[in-house]
Amino acid sequence: MKSKTVLAARLGLLALAAAFLAIGLLGREHVEVFQKAVKICLECIGIG
Amino acid sequence: MPRVHRDRLKKHKLRFQRKIQLLSAVLVNGYAMGFAKGKIFTGPTKAVCVPVLNCYSCPGALGACPIGSLQAVLGGANRRFPFYVLGLLTLFGVALGRLACGLFCPFGLVQDLLHKIPSPKLKVPKRADKPLRLLKYIILIVMVILLPAFAATATGVTPPFFCKYLCPAGTLGGGVPLLLANPSLRALAGALFCWKTLVLALILAACVFIPRAFCRYLCPLGAFYSLFNRFSLYQMTLDRDKCVGCKKCERACPMAVEVTKRINSAECIRCGKCREACPTKAIGSGMDLGRKPADAPEKLP
Incomplete structure (x- = not known):
């Protein structure tokens, strides 16, 4: 794989990650993650 | 001692x-x-x-x-x-x-x-x-x-x-x-x-x-x-001039990666066991900022 392709892929993916993070934060998705993470997930621990 | x-x-x-x-x-x-x-x-x-x-x-x-x-x-x-x-x-x-x-x-x-x-x-x-x-x-x-x-x-x-x-x-x-x-x-x-x-x-x-x-x-x-192993900033590197083809790296790899063929294979977890096993220090790792990845297809001598 040529170095330019790798560099382009990295930059593209970094830009995508930044855009996704910004959209997620603006949509308050981190609050949804927080609300799930601070309660004991009964499915995760095998209670149901 | x-x-x-x-x-x-x-x-x-x-x-x-x-x-x-x-x-x-x-x-x-x-x-x-x-x-x-x-x-x-x-x-x-x-x-x-x-x-x-x-x-x-x-x-x-x-x-x-x-x-x-x-x-x-x-x-x-x-x-x-x-x-x-x-x-x-x-x-x-x-x-x-x-x-x-x-x-x-x-x-x-x-x-x-x-x-x-x-x-x-x-x-x-x-x-x-x-x-x-x-x-x-x-x-x-x-x-x-x-x-x-x-x-x-x-x-x-x-x-x-x-x-x-x-x-x-x-x-x-x-x-x-x-x-x-x-x-x-x-x-x-x-x-x-x-x-x-x-x-x-x-x-x-x-x-x-x-x-x-x-x-x-x-x-x-x-x-x-x-999916990111080949593009990630952190890369494993193989110096093909130093590699003697002993395959000690492949025997040490817990993920059974063919280190000398594709060192940045999707299966590599970058644990560093190959690097430690290499007798000629041909394997390295680190942040690669724009260099050519080490597993570009090159034939061993």
């Missing part, structure tokens, strides 16, 4: 990888009070996903599990695209590739320690190994993405299928300590807990005989990060 003693001390000295693994396990699960009280941490850091498979219902967990969060957002009441979680995972992937699996994952540490138990070690034949490795991608697509996103339920909220039926890290890090410390939860344990304990026991037993069996065949987070 006599050489025999010096060698013995050197042998028992903790490897760099092990030190980082232990430090990471402590940092990620640093809420010690949780284990004593049978409760989980509820501080603000729980809004951030950690880069490793670590159940957010582990009493010590200070952050959120990325795979659990992905399913929670996809299958939650709002049913939305998980921008935030995918953004974080992509960021981790582009920066590190599967380095998180090799150095930071607490369940990876458990697997490595189990494989140290003296026993006959299995070498999975290639014809079985290759298709089995695809399982983790199927688990990622079906159990982590498709089922939580599209399965219909009466409440409109779908369960986290991977966490509920398969995840051994949730049972080991969350289920077992919580049920031991919390009698009211213990009273609720039934058939599902028996199933999850059986799955955990099978995976842990497999890890005694096959190195990193869960990472190789089942981990959906490893499957996601593997």
Whole structure:
């Protein structure tokens, strides 16, 4: 794989990650993650 | 000091990888009070996903599990695209590739320690190994993405299928300590807990005989990060002028990567065992900012 392709892929993916993070934060998705993470997930621990 | 003693001390000295693994396990699960009280941490850091498979219902967990969060957002009441979680995972992937699996994952540490138990070690034949490795991608697509996103339920909220039926890290890090410390939860344990304990026991037993069996065949987070191994900033490098083709690196690799052919293979977890095994120091690793990746097709002399 040529170095330019790798560099382009990295930059593209970094830009995508930044855009996704910004959209997620603006949509308050981190609050949804927080609300799930601070309660004991009964499915995760095998209670149901 | 006599050489025999010096060698013995050197042998028992903790490897760099092990030190980082232990430090990471402590940092990620640093809420010690949780284990004593049978409760989980509820501080603000729980809004951030950690880069490793670590159940957010582990009493010590200070952050959120990325795979659990992905399913929670996809299958939650709002049913939305998980921008935030995918953004974080992509960021981790582009920066590190599967380095998180090799150095930071607490369940990876458990697997490595189990494989140290003296026993006959299995070498999975290639014809079985290759298709089995695809399982983790199927688990990622079906159990982590498709089922939580599209399965219909009466409440409109779908369960986290991977966490509920398969995840051994949730049972080991969350289920077992919580049920031991919390009698009211213990009273609720039934058939599902028996199933999850059986799955955990099978995976842990497999890890005694096959190195990193869960990472190789089942981990959906490893499957996601593997997509970035060739593009990540952190890269393994092979100096083909120094390589003598002894294949000691390939024998040391827990993931059975063909190091001399594709050093940045999707299966490489960047644990550094190949680097340590190399007698000519031909293998290196580090942040690669725009150089040509080391596994570009070149023939060995």
